[in-house]
Amino acid sequence: MAELTSPINGKVWKILVAVGDKVELDDEMVILEALKMETPIYSEENGTVSEIRVKEGDAVNEGDVLVVVT
Amino acid sequence: MTDWNKVIEVFGSGVLGVLLIMGFLMILLQISFKVIEYFERCIEKPTSEKA
């Protein structure tokens, strides 16, 4: 199990995966928005999305968990 | 016509001046942040309001 954390402070712009999705290394998982720029966050391993801890529009801080992959 | 001594002076004092002032500011800020961190670690009470 691995937690995908946010590398920056910003807002959740789009969530591209759903619970139960199979993801592979480097898949785009979430797009964050900070300083009017979209920043895609990529998966760090292969697995299945077991939990999504944020929703679109949420403000996130650096280090917050976005998605849990098992 | 162009006062080259003045040009060199402005150029040199500018480049050095900016680096020195910013460097000095960096050192003082680093020291004060260290001090603040030290105090904040000492006063681990929930009400550490000073400013």
Added chain:
Amino acid sequence: MFRILEDLVLSSGLVNLTPGNLVMWLVAFTLFYLAIKKQYEPLLLLPIGFGILIVNLPLTFLMEPEQGLVWFFYHYGIEKDIIPPLVFLGLGAMIDFGPLIANPKTLLLGAGAQVGLYVTFFAAILLGFDLKEAASIGIIGGADGPTTIYLGSKLAPHMLGATAVSAYAYMALVPIIQPPIMRLLTTEAERKIEMGKIRPVSRLQKIVFPIITAMIVMLLAPPSAPLISMLMMGNLFKESGVVERLTNASSNELINIVTIFQGLAVGATMTAAVFLNPKVLLVFCLGLFAFCVSTASGLLMAKFMNLFLKVKINPLIGAAGVSAVPMAARCVHKVGSEANRRNYLLMHAMGPNVAGVIGTVVAAAIFLKNLG
């Protein structure tokens, strides 16, 4: 009947139009196009463009000393140095210096990028500008509008329009100007360097920062006082958290109001007689040169610092020392993530970016001390 018509025509601006006025109309229309259609810094270019248009309508005397409406804006706002410090008050209330506080070393990067200003100053002198003109051209490389206007109005008011417009125009073009230089001066491996997490910053540190910075910078470079004092007071408002009303007033209403008059007054300095001069083209070329050299000197400064640092920084963030906030930081982030998709440099680049604002003010202060 005929007499009345003749009078009307002769007293109108039409017969007094010069070809130069028509060219300036085109300049104004170009700025309108860039502002409205391309959205390049519309908050600034729109009032500037309108200022250009209205002073190039003859017989309106808007810029006539002691009588014209816009002249009063210019005289009290720009010549007497009131507006640029007020813009800085608003900026201070908006800028988060957190990334700089987390990593004070980025102050050196903000200083490194200013070396480009002085290189441009040197180049401008070689091209035949006098010292004061060269200084007000060099400062364009700081990518800081209010500072450019502040220094320009003191040293070379006849070129104020050109220097201000080129500063704002190139700021909007940062995403095009910077990446090629960034790729040229860094290796793929350097661009891939990840910088990890940003050190958390306490509230007390954020409050102390504007106070210490204001004291040190003003003690060491007194001519910086009008700009740096307002910048830091605005930031103290913001970080203190107890005067939200003042923070909001500075960062919203006040800065918006003075931006209108700043743009209009700067635009109004550009009459055909002043602006249509081959030197103006040179100013625009040197302005671009200034942006390029400042970017390069920021990058080189970062590489130089890496020689001594145990934990290497990504040299790309040096380019953000050009203080176009936040365009330069965004640009760094983009180029960094192209080399390594897990590279999130945005917040790290904000450090040198805001340090660049301070650096540009210091550079302007040193110019003023030597030439003012």
